[in-house]
Amino acid sequence: AQSVSQHNHHVILSEAASLELGCNYSYGGTVNLFWYVQYPGQHLQLLLKYFSGDPLVKGIKGFEAEFIKSKFSFNLRKPSVQWSDTAEYFCASFEGSQGNLIFGKGTKLSVKP
């Protein structure tokens, strides 16, 4: 069955530190990948998505992710985090264009001012 793994449960960083959150997916065929963010007390919002083409995807708020097919990975990065990036981040995948969105268990990011 399709699955998404996020290896870090809780990441704590100081402001201006660089961020990389790991995400691995299991499906070997055509896969669409997403990163969502959930700020405290709010609903999920789309950060970025990858369907095809350039494996380096840029999203909102300075986030980017790199799709590495050989590693089944789609890691999220940000060069310099801010206190306002404190949130929970979810990686998710679709198999092809059908099926349903499968989420990883999420990574909580705490940024210390």
Place this chain on the structure above:
Amino acid sequence: NAGVTQTPKFQVLKTGQSMTLQCAQDMNHEYMSWYRQDPGMGLRLIHYSVGAGITDQGEVPNGYNVSRSTTEDFPLRLLSAAPSQTSVYFCASSHLPQGVNEQFFGPGTRLTVL
């Protein structure tokens, strides 16, 4: 546009009670879904629908029913609430095909079952 709306925002039930969580969207989305979010578990799909009159089960459907009589509404029914159903419930919607369109999420319903 209001986007995806959910009511109520908070609910406390006693074991065995039934209730309906409401979800509505005004974006004419064909695809709608319900997720539950539990600490350390991420979001897990309960039920989904690809159009009015069409519903199907997701990963964790037991104890929940859904119906889709209109494009706009996708209510989730708890038949006999159990403490294991204490969770935050999110509704989402998108155009078809759902895998290539952004899912829009509602604000969630926090449910506690005593």
